[in-house]
Amino acid sequence: MTTTTWTERLRELGIALPTVATPAAAYLPAVRTGNLVYTSGQLPLIDGVCTTVGKLGDTVTVDQGADAARLCTLNGLAAVHDLVGLDTVVRVVKVVGFVSSAAGFIQQPQVIDGSSKFLGEVFGEAGRHARSAVGLAELPRGSAVEVEFVFEV
Numbered sequence: 606m607t608t609t610t611w612t613e614r615l616r617e618l619g620i621a622l623p624t625v626a627t628p629a630a631a632y633l634p635a636v637r638t639g640n641l642v643y644t645s646g647q648l649p650l651i652d653g654v655c656t657t658v659g660k661l662g663d664t665v666t667v668d669q670g671a672d673a674a675r676l677c678t679l680n681g682l683a684a685v686h687d688l689v690g691l692d693t694v695v696r697v698v699k700v701v702g703f704v705s706s707a708a709g710f711i712q713q714p715q716v717i718d719g720s721s722k723f724l725g726e727v728f729g730e731a732g733r734h735a736r737s738a739v740g741l742a743e744l745p746r747g748s749a750v751e752v753e754f755v756f757e758v
Contacts, residue, residue, distance in 0.1 A: 610692045614727055615682075622683040622691070626650050629745070634684035641698065642689055642758055646751040647680040648744075649673035658747040661740075662710030665749045671719030674702060677752035678720040682727070689758055697724050697734040699755040705748065706740035713738035720752050 615622065625634050628645070635644045649657045649672075657673035659665045665673075685691055702717030704710075717738040724732035744751050 611694055611727060612686075612691050615691075618726060620679070620727075622686055623651070623680060625683050625687045626653060626680060635681075635688040637689055637758065640695075640758055642685050642694075642754075642756045644681045644684050644754045644756075646703065646745075646753045647677040647684065648746060648748045648751055649676040650680060651676070655746045655748050657749045659749050660705045660707040660710070661712065661716055661749060662707035665705075667712050667715050670704060670716035670750055671722075673748075673750040674717050674719030674752055675723045677702075677750055678723045678754075681752065681754045685754075685756055693758040694728070694731070695757040696731040697728060697754065698757050700724070700734050700736045701753045702736070702738045703744060703751040704738065704740050705742070705744045705750070710740060713740045716750060717752065 632645050635642055648655055657669055661670045700720055702720060704713040704716045
């Protein structure tokens with residue numbers, strides 16, 4: 606990688622961090638303990654509006670779900686940046702992706718790849734992580750995807 610900071614890398618990619626979404630209940634967008642930052646589940650929100658609602662395998666395609674996972678990741682990066690500054694990140698440790706799934710839908714890993722691939726674009730080798738991709742009946746706001754993260758700082 607030719608840059609020295611993650612924020613420079615985002616600028617190279619033409620990506621601006623959004624404003625951190627206001628929590629919908631009694632929780633924080635991100636919390637630091639020791640050298641780890643945990644984010645709350647991130648939805649594919651733009652200006653407080655969920656951009657991808659419905660179920661994978663029904664009204665939402667795998668490509669749409671992967672794009673939503675990428676947006677969840679951007680929102681997660683914003684939460685980390687707001688708490689500790691993105692340039693303090695040493696590596697991505699864990700990604701947990703939740704996919705609102707119609708009966709019989711089994712491509713949750715391909716949906717959450719939208720997040721994993723984006724983290725690779727931003728962090729390179731430091732973006733490689735452990736991961737879970739889970740299918741669920743419903744998610745908050747009817748969202749098709751929700752993703753949470755653990756970062757080492």
